[in-house]
Amino acid sequence: MPLREGDPESIGEYAIESRIGTGGMGVVYLGRSASGRAVAVKVVHTQYADDRDFRARFRQEVAAARRVSGAFTAPVVDADPEAELPWMATAYVDGDTLAQRVTASGPLRWPQLRRLGVELAEALREIHRAEVVHRDLKPSNVLLLDTGSAGGGADGAVRVIDFGISRAAHSDVRTQTGLVMGSPPFMAPEQFSSPRDVGPPVDVFSLGALLVYAATGRSPFEAENAYLAAYQTVHNDPELGRIPGLLRPLVLSCLAKSPQDRPTPDAVREALAALPEELPGTEPDSAPSAVDLPTATLTTSAEDSAGNGSATLPPGTTSGPTSDPTSGTITPDTPVAQQAPATPRRLGRARSIKVAVSVVAVLAAAAVGVGVTSTSGGDEAAHEDARPGAPDGWRPWHTDLTAADGKGKAKGELPASMMPDMPNCTPSALGVYCSSEKRALFRLDPLTGRTDWTKPMHRTARVGGFTVTDPKVVGDRVLALSDDGSEGIDAFDATSGRKVWRFKGPQAEFSFLSGVIVVHVGKLGPSNTAAYAALDPRTGRELWRRTLTTDSPAPLYAGRDGTLVADLRQTRTGERTVARLDTRTGRTLGRVTAPKGDLWLATVHDGSAYYARWENDSGASSRIFIQDLTSGAVRSVDFPWAVEPEAPPLVRGDVMYVFDYANEMVLALDLKRGKALWTTSRELRVFSEPSVRGTTLYATTPDSSIVAINTRTGRERWRTKPAVAADGGKSGTVDERSPSPVAPLSVGGVLYAVTDSGPFSAAARRS
Template structure:
């Protein structure tokens, strides 16, 4: 910010270069010492300089800030609380406040969120060790460095932390003589603890832990858990109401709820928060938070009997990939459930994904009460064959849709039906589209029961219908925390309308009219963004386009774009901000080369396959490897993305029969006989396989002809010590090898011996 008329040229020997910001109590300038060191100089407003109480508080701020010297606070360089205009200089931290970052870029992704929580907890640990209570921890008092993770922090300390806590303006020592004025509430609703309103003279360190919980909700959702129209309503909600956690990742909810406890004695210490966060995976949970309030969770959610274990589990990362150019859509949902109990008695569920490394099987044990199960697909009574049915395994249940049932939830522990939403298609509706149910934000989306090809949204656990979008609509996808709907029916026109909705409320967020040659336009991006494939072949009198655009998922605001690589390329998938393009050979659906493009910088590099493959669905990218299911050869091809060379391919004799999923050092795929195979991702060799879940006939049981079946577009889901699979015959669950002994015995039994 430029300097204004009347701003000082220097303060305390520091040359003033510009304004950083201004607040109710003073102005913060960017200053420079004689040696060239950058500092932030806070100068008190003139109207407060003659106020004895305010001067006393400013002295207290300087004293408190000097006592705190942690890596995640800005150290005091110099100060003069007795000057005509009191001032204090701290090390300059180049970066935005958390408030600015969220306003400009939207909610933080999981690694940033976890890191923010850990560094704030560490800062509070140091602040409290110095016997200081901050009392005003809020988004504008948290700075995020412009380049976190480097070898040197902004203060030159050599620390690479992302976060700095600033502004100790109303902080005080635990035994300070400067007391809060009677009737004066100090702090910033809605990030204040209840006791700051009810007993402001007696607040202690737990108020900062309460603010930490509120900041984590804000960083994940863009809203305080006690958001209100004004400070008075925010104060009332803080004291009397339950917090609204919105899209906070499921895995963080128990910890955040403990931080937001009404009673200060029930909140964890910063050290306990650190321990809890350290136990969470670095690369997960994937970006699929549940968008619901704590009140909805308490009043509306009905957990079916027998679901006790999974009721505590976090939502799995099930962000379906966009519709591919040919064949079934790829879905790879990976999760693991581990119980975490912190010292305050708070239980949390942890989720791992394919990038998390670790064991080669899903978990060390299976959930209590689980037994292997299989549920056959509905039968066509005339042909005695499985009817059209689509199922999506998920941590909150297995969800299936068919021509006769709008949506059914199967208990992941037992396979038994928890609830069913029947079809109400009127006779006037002659056709009905079936698609895999889409799960996101604690909600299941499917084509509507009234048969118009609209969209119905149901609560994933209770089955309560939350909202309906009348159709017809071509498709819908849960991407980056929003439901993106391709409005209207598929037509020959290259122009379509896409609308984004809040997944829980059904509120329209934005809509765009898009002209593109691509069958699938929108893709999930990092940090709450979407990528749009806007490539368009120019026709006579019309301009063409090669743009891949980037949008804010919640607002629809365009953030930038880049030119895609040239050629007849299919944007197969987007992962971690990179686009993976397959080059078609003469429009045959066969590809022998992939291009990888950084969708921010535009840089492109190519990878050649050892032979031409037929990728009917997007590849799976995990770490530095890409796994591609070749439908034509029934094999999985693994490629090293760093070196651009093939790693291995599975043998054709294995007959891989589904899209793959990867967890730790193991790749999972479903086989023609409904068994699940585990492949070592380092060698491409089979590690083990489960017994078949469906024994169709003697020939099939021996691996005979399966030509009447189709490869599955649904990858096995690794959840805890259990694997869930989908085939033409139906849906099943088996134990992963290495899970507890009893579960393994159950998994090895032939399917016709299983009971229930």
């Protein structure tokens, strides 16, 4: 990539020639020494340079990388962690990442796949011998040398890079309390449940996931976003797809839920080396017969190198893909599942607030039954006077919806430090509406936070929490999934709770867009074509139905002047169409051709589509592309650094507000002039999606306060008193809480918000 204005001409003794990539924590440049040696120079972003904890982690990264040697890692050649902008230089590896190779050429054939596994296992052996745990082994951190490079070849030789979140076994430098670091869906279960205490087996788990990805183009825990990927990693069996049959037992042992049940890197290497270099038969994916398969003896991580207690894996007997839904395989001509496009990317960064809320609710509801306790949220909050404009009878309240009905932590419950154990709630002017695994819908009184009425979920409908979704408030109606397990939609009067209509299921999801209820008809399944219907929100009458073919799991967006925008792009066919549809008829009104590249359609606003470009599968985005949906004209604006948006940006006029999840700050971008207006202070710790009303931006903070920010300057105007006591409640301490995908809602003189400690209300002040 070319250099940009402001990039350095040199770093240390190295002349900078170009950019290699950008991540959430820094920029990587191609540099050259005075002797002509090429190096990759990683430079920390400016905003981290004054962060004492980050500098400590960077020093740890340098030390860890220097400790590791071997043929399959990129050695450190120079570093200065004490520089104004800390940097580290490693030997430059000329090649593609595994993610780039699979995206460009598809899954690896057997010889390349076997070699990848052998070399990765050897790399992990060297890393672990140096008493270092990588902790972030993923496709973008595995380089394959280009043809002709030393040690390379058509299938590439492996180099493991980026020890950015690694930890030496004896190091006292730990990640921030409650902070999960890594890249779902390639992380091990214990990285979510106990992120500060992980050991070498997490890298073996990631190795197993990488082998599945290299063989199929998908992680074994692929999901629409990071929350669901984490849930599936902890609770579900892996999806192995069309992985060669003889490799399945080894991969399953690497993906064992318990660290003690996984093999050591040495055992993995020996098992792979014992497998044939070529598969019998003409089909590249076919497995050999049972008599051709060697028996692999694996030493688990809990055993010593002498093989004490080693377990013998039975030879695989699978002769090819089957249609058994429990087998983890799919038939050869089955299209890619709609909910997980084949293009590798961090899907957790690529969907709407609606999806994020739904998945968080699934995690919370699947873990525990939801009980309700209304509390004052602390003495100070309880005694805060109602501000002018607040309705009569209102006082600040906080309602705890995380109780487990007095039975303690439910079996398999995800710990609070892993991710939000928050209620599935939607605040509105008419009340706060919530759904849970036990209650299809219930209303919290906006004055008191107490439960006003409830619609219980029929016991036959409780299937692992997946009947839960976030309620939709549309005028005087509130919509939720049917309470009988039919996966239909029920509409209720928002005040009385009286049912007014039902749309029969099954349906995968629904949303309110441009005045209609848009329903994905049918269950999510292995197809990139799906039917969508539009319903009248008052009557439930179906207005139209269309079948759309697209890679997007949720392709419809609210457009301007009674229109919907349909993202019809397909990677496989090269289709780049984005269409405008009439909301009441579904008829196509016009089409444009989307910009080229691996772009996420982040949001649609006022007749324009906004596409974000990912940086090398990192989950970070450095540029936004803006397209007029009538003329098709495209322009672009660079972010001042590579941001990590957890949900779609908020556009108001010519300003875009982006919640940078990695840095816990809001960035305001002037889209007209292409410049950053301001960012919130890092000390502020913005902890939710923002909302804007007039010249004030609202966001929650980790202590369950709501902060008001001047949209012209980015400076704090005021904040509410914490809704939850500082020592925590059931969701843990302040630092163990998780960012909320629900933006605060301003209604008159009252603000409503939702965190993993429950929904709450607070008094708004005069700005």
